[in-house]
Amino acid sequence: MPWYAVHVKSRHEDKSNTLLVKKSIETYLPKVEVWSKRKDRKKRINIPLFPGYLFINMHTVTNETKVDVLQTHGVVRILGKPNSHVPVPVPDAQIEAIRRIVDSKVEIQAYMYPRVGEKARIADGPFKGIEGVVVRTDLKKNLFVVSIDLLQRSVAIKLEGFQIEKP
16 A cells, blocks of 8 residues: 655644544654753653655545545645646655654654755854855755855855754
8 A cells, every 4th residue: 555745734744644544544644752942941742753744545546535635624735746636655665664763762853954045053163153144055065155244245164064053
């Protein structure tokens, strides 16, 4: 039985998952345990591994089953081919790999690097705390070039991935 990725509204993963289960659709919402970032306390919470996405298992993909899924509160679309309404199945090996990662209880950290043109804050090194704009990236080498305005002059600094974050 093929699995399909479903894009849902931001922070609607649990609600959409519950409503799909009520419709007798098999779902999988992988969650990981992380420390919450609260000002007054730290607490372990479960968050979706892929924010904005969950997986459904459909025996046959018909217009009726697609409409049933798409009419569920919070569901935006079923991922598929570009410029087409044909859903593309997620290989079972990838779903199994996700299950193993989640079941291993290993602490997972997802990094959301800023893209070219986005603001970035330097998190480590002599320029720690300074904000700038990402000019160039090389994700294979884990390098970022950030432009920083100092005294109305732009200075480009090469940084590694651990030294940069989104503000």
